[in-house]
Amino acid sequence: MADRGTTKSKQQRSLPALALAATGVVFGDIATSPLYSLQQAFGEQGVQPSHDNVLGVLSLCLYALLMVVTGKYVLIVMRADNHGEGGMMALGALARGAMRGRGRLTGLTILLGLCGAALFFGDSVITPSISVLSAVEGLQLATPAFKAWVLPIAIMILAGLFLLQRSGSSLIGRVFGPLMMVWLLSIAALGVSAIVQHPGVFRAANPQYAVLYMAHNGFKGFASLGAIVLVLTGAEALYADIGHFGTKPIRLSWLCLALPALLLNYFGQGALLLAQPGNSGTPFYRMVPHALLYPMVALATCATVIASQAVVSGTFSMVRQGIQLGYLPRARILHTSKDMEGQIYLPAVNMLLCAAVMASVLIFRSSQRLAGAYGIAVSGTMLITTILLLLVATRRWRWGVLKLVGFGVLFGVIDGAFFIANLLKLPEGGWFPLLLAAATMVIMTTWRRGRMMVLQRLHAKGEKLDELIRETIKRCPLRAEGTAVFLTRSARWAPQALLQNLRHNQVLHGRNILLHVDDDGDAPRVKSDRRSEVKDLGEGFYWIRLRFGFNERIDVPAGLEALDFEPALNGEELTYFIGNDKITAERKDRIWRWRKSLFIYLYRNAQPAVLYYGIPAPRLVEIGTKIDL
Template identity: 75%
Template sequence: MVEKTSAADGKPKKSLPALALAATGVVFGDIATSPLYSLQQAFGEQGIKPDHDSVLGLLSLCLYALLIVVTGKYVLVVMRADNHGEGGMMALGALARGAMRGHGRLTWLTIMVGLAGAALFFGDSVITPAISVLSAVEGLQLASPAMKEWVLPIAVTILIGLFLLQRGGSALLGHLFGPIMTLWLLSIAALGVVAIVQNPKIFEAVNPYYAVLYMQHNGFKGFASLGAVVLVLTGAEALYADIGHFGTRPIRVSWLCLALPALLLNYFGQGARLMAQPGQSGQPFFALVPHTLLYPMIVLATLATVIASQAVVSGTFSMVRQSIQLGYLPRARVLHTSKEMEGQIYLPAINMILFVAVMVAVLAFRSSQRLGGAYGIAVSGTMLITTALLLLVAKRQWRWGIFRLVGFGLLFGIIDGAFVAANLLKLPQGGWFPLVVAAIAMLIMTTWRRGRMLTIQRLHAREERLDGVIAKTMADSPLRADGTAVFMTRSRKWAPHALLQNLRHNQVLHQRNIFLHIDDGGDSSRVGEKQRSELQDLGNGFYWVHLRFGFNEHIDVPARLRELGFDPVLEPEQLTYFVGFDELTAAQKKGQMWRWRKMVFIYLYRNALPAVLYYGMPARRLVEIGTRVDL
């Protein structure tokens, strides 16, 4: 593998072919396994017969969905909206929030829309592993009908193994992901080519007239089938979310040169086979596979779906970490599984929650056909929200003109809106499931954010000004202890409660006292070198330190403190951290928050990872001082 060195950071930089190969394994896992179930759902849900015109019409819809939505919208436009090189719903939401800052209720509405997009992503992340693995294993039924009873146990076993391996990090198998997914894409392309050669008339689907004819002929059923057409787009968000790992160019090269052609060839191949043998609409993908290659293809499909599931799980970990650092979720343990790649992380609590949710989906729906009813609504909802947020960024930051904004908004607003409306028809068949997951995620995020704001308001109501406390302390001349004390504080204006309590009860100060404010909830994924740290000498052994972290950066406070211009340099064993611990209680009255939401917030607060552990502070150098807060 050829490696280059970046002059900016001195780190090895892989060549474009190597990055494109890696992107194939990580970015396209979800969308590359869509052929396993997309057309199956399209003809299975609405009772549309796979006759000549219906097959051509449906393929035409899939073709232009991939070209217009994935290539036109995501690859060419959305991927330009990078937040200091990072993508994804939280990054786009932060950009939109920054663009609307200072607009009052519009800012609040932008935040809520971004959170709704993140919540829908969580719903999607539950369904994707379940339907992908089930659809791959169900190929065993074609090889041997007696294997039907083993499909569910095998799928459950594979998923258990997937979540057990998360602790080791995707680096364990990361070097295999690219070659396996490349083999998968080349294989499904070859299967499609064989079927197309036997029935080349399938290329008539390139004519969009057949898409219009399909909608006219099938009426409401045709509109409802858009809920299945959107399944060919699952994973489109990954192209944007993973630009921080690979950059835009490798993803675009891999999509245009490999993934898109392979997907189109396979879909057209499935269509060609259906036109010749309409009775195989139950599993059109595996109908392309010769019987002698069925078992190897099932194994390859299973590997591909595991990789797709791994990518979704890893994306969920990244999304949760960004949400934590933006202040929308309680702190959780974040383990870094790779010394080379910052983005490879593992969150034990989130892994367990996601595992339980996926198992509930698998055991409740029991087949990919039934899960198809639950799939798509989160995907289409996320796409619609992406369009809305992108319009804000395009207007405020890219300075798009009114005609360009209206044209883009109308085109993709109509397309995304149609997909959402069609998927809403699937609510009784299981579409409610990802919405329930998303609603729970939204409730937790908004409750945590509101609860933290309310807690800070209560604390500020009884705080004293920092400059006044310092002046009074100097006048009283308390005893001085050796070493350095670090007091966590939320504001430059107010004295931390831990300092006040320490003076009141112990009547002693350290020789050096640092008021530390950590800002990890900004709109940027990474903070520039000059903005990382701020040090101000307040006199008489008092210092104000402001540390800034982007929402995609690893937080290590002791390491950052050692970088400051103190003499001598601050070492971990020289510091004592004083942290306030808030004992929360829920008042009986409603106040600014319903009591049941207060109880939810208190539960989350008590189970959140302590700040000192989250920020990398050594527990043996910690002094906690409690404060009672009535919400």
Template identity: 50%
Template sequence: MVNLQPSSPVTAPDSPQPGAGAALPNGRHKASRNRSRLLVLSLASLGIVFGDIGTSPLYALRECFYGSHAITPTPANVLGVISLILWSLILVISVKYLVLILRADNRGEGGILALATLGSDMATRGKLLFRLGVFGAALLYADGMITPAITVMGAVEGLYVATPLFNPYVVPLAVAILVGLFWFQSCGTTKVGKIFGPVTLLWFLVLSLLGIHQIARAPGILAAANPLHGIAFFMNNGWTGFVVLGAVFLVVTGGEALYADIGHFGTTPIRLTWFTVVLPGLVLNYFGQGALLLVEPAAAENPFYRMAPAWALYPLVILATAAAVMASQAIISGAFSLTMQAIQLGYSPR
């Protein structure tokens, strides 16, 4: 007899099996959550990690062309210094920190103590290497004690320059801001990042706009992207050029925070924020300041504020003050990270 039981349903080869697409909405939802988390962490890292290096345009180029050890802002010198600034950002921050050092995390933690611990595990003379790491941590603590006070005082004194009525309140206001900074830091990096992140993002957008405006006036500054201008700068200026290199190095101050704070945010948000927001904003602003000096060499006294139109000067002073205040907490965050690592390693009491 022929078996008349119904056969199993036939499914076309290209048609989806029942339930096969059920996982797709969950997968898309998970990917969406991951992207949202990445954006939140990136914005928070912008306020925590990049505040210090983000305020370097306030003074770095001015120190090269104005002061006792400054050089004359001739077109050749301007192109040379801007070239040195560009390649310092690329080689020291992008290559050294973002590509190489961020890979040397110690179980997700960064900073000089974590790096020294890794080195002591691999080296035969590990104790000496680790002691050098502890010494480097002590230097960072010293920087953390000095930098916030100097940065905040400089910011408040900037308000005094804009409005002399602030003179009696400079020191009390600076103390109040410092106390507030440490109090916010104790609330955790997430809350600090939520507050400082959007303001720092606005700061970098303003840096970019100011730079683009000046580059349009003197597009010849784009030639500074050629590293030969930096080499020619040293050949033409000799020892003076080497002294100016110390001022150029100011553009990378705060770079150590990128490594010290990877335990808070991870490497991906820090890399994403640097390459999409911070590096473009810094490069555009430094090139804009250089373009201004090509047109107006007398602007070397304060090229950053001279980039702004008259109507934007006071809002820019306020925003720069806020950025300088946030820059001081970047080193505070690094000091907190170091303290936590020292506690875990038994080098600091709880």
């Protein structure tokens, strides 16, 4: 998941303070899973809540949390930090770097990383919907009259969540940690109160019950893994947020608070089902004393809003990374905090995400039906994480064969079983996140392919840079005072804006800077010694490269002013020349017609480069070129 920023560096904050902050930001999703996980396992289409089945499901939940979340993510995956950053994009960049120069394997690694990011977008739609719905559904236990109001109340809460995104989450972020701690302690207390009445539930710690459960229930038991995986939702967040909190605070918060609280609550729900099998429809809220039902619903709603806020912020960060890696069109990015780089807001993404979330609520209308759509995105992301980590472990960590095979077989089987079990739920709603992921993949691959075709067309009718400089010396065009900056995508080819300016105006500036803005796809941030590269090409021409990581804000004027250049590049004296290309689709080769139309639509609606690169409009000259794909 993603970048949510911190007000201070990790070194300036104590371990307990970071652990508390991590509790609020990192564990929002996984901490609200008890609202719907066991409900789905023993619901209308789940297994019967018999004594052995309850102990078997609890045993599976226990070892899923211990092996997948604690063993795989907390102890192993969190070691794969990309310059201190985590998440699917960071892991994909590490794997891509590890497989660089391996031909088709490099391309497959990139494609796999994109699939993981696309599944994350599907997860981002389902998480707010199922979390808020499951919290509000507790009102039905107070009185059946609330049943008709569950959907409208959930829609109003979700609408408010997306309306508040413009103001940023720094204010609510200050209460994330304490509120989530109260939630975890509350669900732990509920679990203890139920366990005291039926302590025999602890027999589920024996893994034999999990084995017997799978053996006795056969295919239905395997299919129920699609519900078991719901206890793992949000596991990716533990890895995604290491850049903000570090590994120690997250591990401390997980091992000392989140994991014990979740296990106590799940075992408490199991104890309730052992005593009252008829309450399998809503086991979480059945543990709550009637007098505390309304406060618990309110607390659960707050917790689910935190979980939803975290995934929405993560989506904004993921989209920004996709833009800077060249897989998504430029979009308007607003920074909502002066102190926190990760606090960003993307209006277009917020609108699309809101529409998709509302559609999912109206289509499925209950948390139980949404649960059928949820697991496939979660299990798919976990499986891709395992594959990418194997690539990193092979090439970067230099694991031995036995270690690689052991890790690959163990977690490949676990993640693969979860994913296949969720594929069985395609007719029940599993198609929804896959449809969202497929649409995201089409957009990303179309944009990438379209941009490559545009470059090919430009170079086909372009001029090599060294030849242009030689011809310029011969023609001796008029020279205007000042410095011109031409944005270029290649160190070999002259930018079209420069060619058009020479062709039509027959004039050059005294200094001409050919600027290439490089989005470093392998690092979230670029070190100062790698930020820039300058080459003097002679005759007043300079080639400059500015590098920005995929988690950094791109500010071209500031980058140029920071250069050691003589005389210094004053932003008020620079004139920027940018090509404003007009794209048409009259050709019928290389790419399907509908994908050309999609690319043209995305291109026309992308944020102008002048805004994306932070270029001041008064210093900008745009020169148009027609390109036929």
